[in-house]
Structures are given as C-alpha cells and as structure tokens.
Amino acid sequence: MTNATGTVGPRAPAKRPAGSWRTLRKRQGSIVAFIVLAGVACVTLLPFYWMASSSLRTMETMFSLPIQWIPDPPNWKAYVLAWKAQDFSRYLLNSGFVAVAITLSNLLLCSLAGYSLTKFRYRGRGVMFLLILSTMMLPLEVTMVPLFLIIKKLEWANTYQGLIVPFLVDGFGVFLMRQYMLSIPNDIIDSARIDGASELRIFWMIVLPLCKPALVALAVFTFREAWDMYIWPLIIITKDSLRTLPLGISLFMSSYGTSWDQLMAIAVIGTLPMILLFFFLQRAFIQGIAATGLKE
Amino acid sequence: MTAPASSKDRAVSVPAVRGVRWSLASKQAAFGVAIIVPTLGILAIFRFLPMVQALYLSLTEYDLVHPPKFAGLANFASLLQDPLFLKSARVSLMYVLFSVVPVIPLSLGLAALFNRPLWLRNVLRSAVFMPVVMPAVVMAVVWTFMYQQDGVVNTILSWFGVDPVPWLRSSATSLWAVILIGIWRATPYYMVIFLAGLQAIPADYYDAAQMDGAGTWATFWHITLPLLRPTLLLVIVMNVIVAMKVFAVPLIMTGGGPADSTRVLPLFIYQTAFEFFDMGRAAAMSVFLFVAVMLFSFVQVRLFTRQDDNR
Numbered sequence: 001m002t003n004a005t006g007t008v009g010p011r012a013p014a015k016r017p018a019g020s021w022r023t024l025r026k027r028q029g030s031i032v033a034f035i036v037l038a039g040v041a042c043v044t045l046l047p048f049y050w051m052a053s054s055s056l057r058t059m060e061t062m063f064s065l066p067i068q069w070i071p072d073p074p075n076w077k078a079y080v081l082a083w084k085a086q087d088f089s090r091y092l093l094n095s096g097f098v099a100v101a102i103t104l105s106n107l108l109l110c111s112l113a114g115y116s117l118t119k120f121r122y123r124g125r126g127v128m129f130l131l132i133l134s135t136m137m138l139p140l141e142v143t144m145v146p147l148f149l150i151i152k153k154l155e156w157a158n159t160y161q162g163l164i165v166p167f168l169v170d171g172f173g174v175f176l177m178r179q180y181m182l183s184i185p186n187d188i189i190d191s192a193r194i195d196g197a198s199e200l201r202i203f204w205m206i207v208l209p210l211c212k213p214a215l216v217a218l219a220v221f222t223f224r225e226a227w228d229m230y231i232w233p234l235i236i237i238t239k240d241s242l243r244t245l246p247l248g249i250s251l252f253m254s255s256y257g258t259s260w261d262q263l264m265a266i267a268v269i270g271t272l273p274m275i276l277l278f279f280f281l282q283r284a285f286i287q288g289i290a291a292t293g294l295k296e
Numbered sequence: 297m298t299a300p301a302s303s304k305d306r307a308v309s310v311p312a313v314r315g316v317r318w319s320l321a322s323k324q325a326a327f328g329v330a331i332i333v334p335t336l337g338i339l340a341i342f343r344f345l346p347m348v349q350a351l352y353l354s355l356t357e358y359d360l361v362h363p364p365k366f367a368g369l370a371n372f373a374s375l376l377q378d379p380l381f382l383k384s385a386r387v388s389l390m391y392v393l394f395s396v397v398p399v400i401p402l403s404l405g406l407a408a409l410f411n412r413p414l415w416l417r418n419v420l421r422s423a424v425f426m427p428v429v430m431p432a433v434v435m436a437v438v439w440t441f442m443y444q445q446d447g448v449v450n451t452i453l454s455w456f457g458v459d460p461v462p463w464l465r466s467s468a469t470s471l472w473a474v475i476l477i478g479i480w481r482a483t484p485y486y487m488v489i490f491l492a493g494l495q496a497i498p499a500d501y502y503d504a505a506q507m508d509g510a511g512t513w514a515t516f517w518h519i520t521l522p523l524l525r526p527t528l529l530l531v532i533v534m535n536v537i538v539a540m541k542v543f544a545v546p547l548i549m550t551g552g553g554p555a556d557s558t559r560v561l562p563l564f565i566y567q568t569a570f571e572f573f574d575m576g577r578a579a580a581m582s583v584f585l586f587v588a589v590m591l592f593s594f595v596q597v598r599l600f601t602r603q604d605d606n607r
Binding site: 033038040041043046048065067110112119120122128132138139141165166168174200224228235246249263266271278282285286292 | 406
C-alpha cells in the first residue's frame with residue numbers, strides 16, 4: 001500500500017495526441033468494459049437461470065447431457081408437489097409478517113432516535129450515539145447464546161414477539177437516519193414551533209416527510225435483512241406453525257434432499273418476493289446498500 | 297432559576313421572558329430524550345445485556361438443566377487445547393482471508409467499469425447486482441444443486457477440459473466451494489458502495505488530470521484511490537465482520553463437513569450451544585469471536601488513520 005500514499009508526482013507530459021485517436025481509444029475502452037461486464041453478468045445470473053429452469057425440469061432430465069438449457073416441455077408439477085409437501089403458505093405469511101413488523105418499527109424508532117440525536121440538546125447525547133453505533137460491531141453470532149436465554153426466560157421461544165422484538169431497532173438504521181437528518185435545516189423546525197405546532201406534530205408532519213428518500217432506503221434494507229434472517233429463527237422456533245420461509249426451505253432440503261425439481265421450485269418462491277421488491281424499488285434498494293458505505 | 301447551557305442551543309426559539317425560555321428548553325429536551333428511550337431500552341436489553349451475560353456465561357459451566365456453575369477460566373483453557381476449536385478457528389480465518397481479499401479488487405474494479413458511459417449501463421448493473429437479492433438460504437440450496445458431481449458447474453468446467461471437481465464431497469475443496477459463493481454474493485454488494493464512493497469524487501479532479509495528460513492508471517492510482525480511502529477502509533471492515541458471521545451457507549451446504557473442513561466459528565458456537573447444550577463453552581467461543589471482530593476493526597482503523605497522518 002505504500003506506493004499509493006505518495007502525492008501526485010511530477011506529471012508525465014501529454015504523449016498521446018488529442019483528437020480522433022483518443023476518442024477511438026475511449027470507444028475501445030467502452031467496448032472492453034461492456035464485454036467484461038456482460039461476462040460478469042452471466043456469472044451473477046446463471047444461478048437464477050439455473051434455479052428457475054431446473055424447477056421446470058423433470059427429474060429424469062435434471063442432469064442430462066448435453067445441457068438442456070430450456071426445459072422442454074416445461075413441467076410445473078414440482079411447484080404443486082413442493083407446495084403441498086410442507087405448509088409453505090404459512091411460512092411465507094410468517095416471513096412476511098415478521099419482516100413487515102420489523103421494518104415498520106425500525107422506520108419509526110430509527111427516525112425518532114435520529115431526530116433526537118440531531119435536533120435536540122441534552123446531556124449524554126454524544127455517549128448515547130456512540131453506544132448505539134457500537135452495536136453495529138456486535139454481531140448476533142456473539143450474543144446469540146445469552147439472547148436465547150433471555151428470550152427463554154421471557155417465555156418468548158416459539159412466539160412472534162421472540163422473532164420480532166429483539167430487532168425492533170437497529171444501530172445502522174439510527175445512524176442512517178441521523179446522517180440524513182443532519183441536512184434538515186433547524187429553521188424549519190423553529191418556525192413550526194413559533195407557529196405553535198406540538199413537538200410530535202412537527203416530527204410527524206414536517207420532519208418525516210422530508211426524510212422520505214432515507215426512509216425508503218432504510219425500509220428496503222431492513223426488509224431484506226429480515227427476510228434473510230436464518231440463525232435466530234433456527235434457534236428459537238421449533239413449532240411448525242411459526243416457521244419462517246428460510247427455516248421451511250432448509251427443513252425441506254434436509255428431508256427431500258435430492259428432489260431437485262421441488263427444491264428449486266421452493267427456491268424460486270423464496271426469491272420471488274425479493275426480486276419483485278428489487279424491480280419496483282430498484283433505486284431505494286441500491287441506495288440502502290450504498291448508504292451502508294456512508295461515512296461520518 | 298437560571299437558564300441551563302442553552303445559549304448554544306440553536307434549536308430553541310427565543311421568547312422574551314427567561315422563565316418561559318427555561319421551561320420551553322427543558323420541555324424540548326425532555327421530548328428529545330423521551331423519543332430515544334425506546335431505542336436505548338431495546339438495545340440495552342437485547343444487545344448490551346446479552347454481551348455482558350456472554351462474558352459471565354463464558355466463566356461458567358451451564359447445560360440449561362442445572363444452574364450455572366462458576367468455572368473460572370476453565371472454558372478458555374480447554375478451548376485452547378481443543379483441536380476441534382483450533383481447527384474451527386483456522387477454518388474461519390481461511391474463510392475470512394480468502395473471501396475478503398479477492399472481493400476488494402473485484403468489487404472496486406466492477407465499480408470503476410460502471411462509473412463511465414456504457415451501453416446498457418443500468419441493465420448490466422441490475423444484472424450484476426442480482427446476487428444481493430437472493431436470500432442466503434436459497435443461495436445455499438441452489439449452489440448445492442449446482443455443485444453436484446454431474447451438476448452445471450462441473451459441466452461448464454468440462455467445456456474447458458477440467459475434470460469433474462467433487463466440490464462439497466471432498467474436504468480438500470469444500471471450503472473453497474463455500475468461499476466462492478461468498479465472493480459471488482459479496483462482490484456486487486461492495487461494488488454498490490464503491491460506486492457511490494466513486495460518484496462522490498468531483499469530476500474536476502479527473503478533468504484536471506486529463507488536462508495534465510495523466511493516463512487511466514495514473515489517474516486511478518493517484519486520484520481515485522487516495523480519495524476512496526475512507527470507503528475502502530469501511531468496505532474492508534464491513535466485509536471482514538460479515539465474513540466472520542457466515543453461518544447459513546456452510547450449515548445448509550455441508551453441515552460443517554466433510555471432516556470439519558467447513559465448520560466456521562459461528563457454526564461451531566451454534567452446535568456447541570444448541571446441539572451439545574454446553575452454554576458456557578459456547579459463550580467462551582463467542583468471546584473469542586467478539587475479540588477477533590474488535591481487534592480486527594481496531595487494527596484496520598489504526599492502519600488506515602496512520603497512513604493519513606504520514607501524508
């Protein structure tokens with residue numbers, strides 16, 4: 001890394017003649033970039049294509065050579081069989097409910113906390129912010145054993161609240177909302193106060209609407225994480241009626257390990273909500289992740 | 297009744313009477329505290345309390361049936377002599393090292409390619425981004441299928457004359473199989489962060505460099521990279537923490553096998569706690585994991601800030 005630290009050294013004199021030669025080089029660069037990226041896209045998309053096409057294959061043609069890229073004829077039976085094998089509609093509902101509940105509460109609590117950290121002054125504010133930030137360095141894998149004991153003591157194992165309550169708020173979300181709210185001018189809030197608006201009303205009617213881009217990004221980010229959650233439900237859920245989709249899929253994998261057509265059908269069903277979310281909220285999706293790269 | 301240190305307080309409107317001002321300021325501060333209390337409460341109970349309890353549990357022997365028995369540092373001492381634990385720590389280290397190191401140049405390179413005019417730019421970006429959209433459990437299932445002996449990965453490799461690889465069946469290749477899909481999923485994620493970082497660099501810098509006749513490499517090396525250092529640091533730290541937490545993929549794909557070759561630390565903690573019910577030992581492992589995460593973040597931040605000082 002040492003060679004990267006040097007300041008910009010004496011510049012080489014311009015060697016290449018400007019004009020058509022340079023534009024040609026530029027165009028060449030674009031073509032190379034396009035080819036490289038198209039190749040990368042093939043690698044990133046192959047598992048999606050393979051998952052979807054295999055869900056429509058029969059078991060007899062699953063591994064046939066040469067590769068049958070397009071299943072002919074498409075066979076939809078795997079979806080019906082898999083859907084019936086386990087209570088997937090219930091798992092889907094559970095996952096949806098848990099993810100929506102976690103997302104909504106994060107939107108509310110993270111923006112309240114962010115508002116408090118940016119627009120109010122009180123003793124200990126800096127310490128509180130540091131404490132909240134430090135939870136980002138505390139992976140669930142470190143605390144899962146005692147957290148499980150706490151949930152057991154609360155008798156929340158095998159309950160929705162056990163799945164939801166520990167994740168009602170998240171350090172990253174607070175950080176994101178705080179960073180965004182720093183850009184909201186204090187004058188707006190002050191003048192609303194002079195007009196006699198209550199604090200709660202100011203938050204709800206003025207601050208929240210101004211934070212819409214950050215809220216959408218946070219919502220998509222949180223929903224994705226909650227939908228993806230695996231280790232925690234695995235620990236506290238044993239009742240079938242409370243299983244989330246990832247639990248259902250892994251259970252299905254362990255009991256129907258080689259019924260690849262049905263496994264891929266279930267995999268498609270588990271991915272579809274995220275793909276839909278991505279296509280409708282593409283910008284927010286990408287912004288939510290770009291926001292994890294925000295720096296102080 | 298004097299006004300508290302509210303002279304700095306820009307958020308407070310300034311009514312004429314001092315007494316009124318005090319009550320307004322304190323009322324506002326009270327509201328400010330009230331709205332952060334739920335967050336602090338939840339984090340205290342579900343993040344900090346478990347952390348403290350993990351430290352305590354690591355000093356005990358506890359099997360969920362009998363009450364915890366104080367055992368001093370016995371858990372730590374026996375872990376350091378347990379070949380399974382040492383192997384697991386080594387596997388985790390390998391996973392972190394080899395899934396983080398390639399991801400940095402790959403994601404940065406992709407971001408640089410996207411940060412220029414390009415035919416079908418948005419379509420390609422969405423396509424490359426797709427692995428982030430796939431849930432981890434689904435990814436594990438789909439790749440297990442693709443890694444089968446006569447699966448699609450080996451078929452494609454055979455086009456290039458590569459003999460079938462026993463990906464998940466052999467302890468020589470299983471960890472690499474898991475690492476490869478870790479890279480598959482992490483690269484687009486960090487690409488998005490790098491892309492945001494690249495787009496934040498003002499175009500003036502590049503214009504100036506071009507005026508001076510700097511080539512693509514010189515520009516990247518002397519302008520892009522130094523300006524990107526904060527993003528780079530963040531990506532490395534995040535990437536390491538995420539890699540240290542990997543769990544669903546090895547559990548579903550291999551269960552930690554064959555021959556413990558993919559039993560990363562979180563997986564071992566999970567099995568120790570919830571399959572062997574040795575809570576104290578699992579907590580001691582968690583403490584090791586925690587120290588590793590902390591140490592690493594600390595060292596990273598130090599390294600990068602020291603470089604800044606020298607400049």
